[in-house]
Amino acid sequence: KNEVEQSPQNLTAQEGEFITINCSYSVGISALHWLQQHPGGGIVSLFMLSSGKKKHGRLIATINIQEKHSSLHITASHPRDSAVYICAVSEKLVFGKGTKLTVNP
Amino acid sequence: DAGITQSPRHKVTETGTPVTLRCHQTENHRYMYWYRQDPGHGLRLIHYSYGVKDTDKGEVSDGYSVSRSKTEDFLLTLESATSSQTSVYFCAIGVGFVDEQFFGPGTRLTVL
Numbered sequence: 001k002n003e004v005e006q007s008p009q010n011l012t013a014q015e016g017e018f019i020t021i022n023c024s025y026s027v028g029i030s031a032l033h034w035l036q037q038h039p040g041g042g043i044v045s046l047f048m049l050s051s052g053k054k055k056h057g058r059l060i061a062t063i064n065i066q067e068k069h070s071s072l073h074i075t076a077s078h079p080r081d082s083a084v085y086i087c088a089v090s091e092k093l094v095f096g097k098g099t100k101l102t103v104n105p
Numbered sequence: 106d107a108g109i110t111q112s113p114r115h116k117v118t119e120t121g122t123p124v125t126l127r128c129h130q131t132e133n134h135r136y137m138y139w140y141r142q143d144p145g146h147g148l149r150l151i152h153y154s155y156g157v158k159d160t161d162k163g164e165v166s167d168g169y170s171v172s173r174s175k176t177e178d179f180l181l182t183l184e185s186a187t188s189s190q191t192s193v194y195f196c197a198i199g200v201g202f203v204d205e206q207f208f209g210p211g212t213r214l215t216v217l
Contacts, residue, residue, distance in 0.1 A: 031203050043195060044207035090203035097147040
C-alpha cells in the first residue's frame with residue numbers, strides 16, 4: 001500500500017500550458033514537500049508547506065490537510081520545466097514515485 | 106546551494122565486496138539522511154542521523170550500516186554488496202527532521 005500517490009505518472013505539455021500535478025497521502029502529516037529532479041539527476045527542494053498555498057515564480061503549491069491532498073501548479077510552462085516532480089510527507093519521509101513532466105517547445 | 110558532497114560519484118564493484126559511500130556537509134545541519142532511488146520505487150530512506158553517533162533505521166535498512174563520528178560526515182557502508190543494492194544513492198541534510206532537505210548530487214553504484 002502506497003502512502004503517497006502522485007498523478008499523473010507522466011505528463012506531456014506544450015510550452016505555455018498550465019500544468020497541475022497531484023499528490024494524495026494516507027497518513028497524518030504536519031508538512032509536505034515538493035521536490036524537482038532534473039534530467040541530470042540533481043534534486044532540488046521546491047516547497048515545504050503545511051497549510052494553504054505557497055508561490056515561487058511560476059510555481060504554486062497548495063495543500064488541503066483535511067482532504068490529504070496537495071497540488072503543484074506550473075503557470076506558463078517552459079521546456080526548462082521538464083523534470084520529475086516528487087512529493088514527500090515529512091513525518092515518515094515517504095516519497096511519491098514522481099511525475100515526469102515533458103514540456104515541448 | 107547547500108554545501109553537500111558525495112563520494113565517490115560512480116562506483117562499480119563485485120558481489121560480496123564491502124563498499125563505503127561518504128556524504129560531507131559544510132552547513133553544520135543536525136540531520137543527515139541516506140536514500141536510494143530505483144526505477145518504480147522512488148526515493149526510499151535507508152538510515153538517518155540526528156547527531157554525532159545518533160542514527161536510526163529507515164524503510165530499507167537491511168544490508169546497510171551507517172556511522173557519523175563528526176557533524177559533517179555521514180558514511181553508508183554495504184558490508185557485503187549484492188546485486189540488489191545496485192542503485193543511485195542520495196545523501197540529504199536538514200536542520201530538523203520535518204524541515205526542508207538539501208540533497209547531494211548522488212552516487213551511482215553498480216554491483217556486478
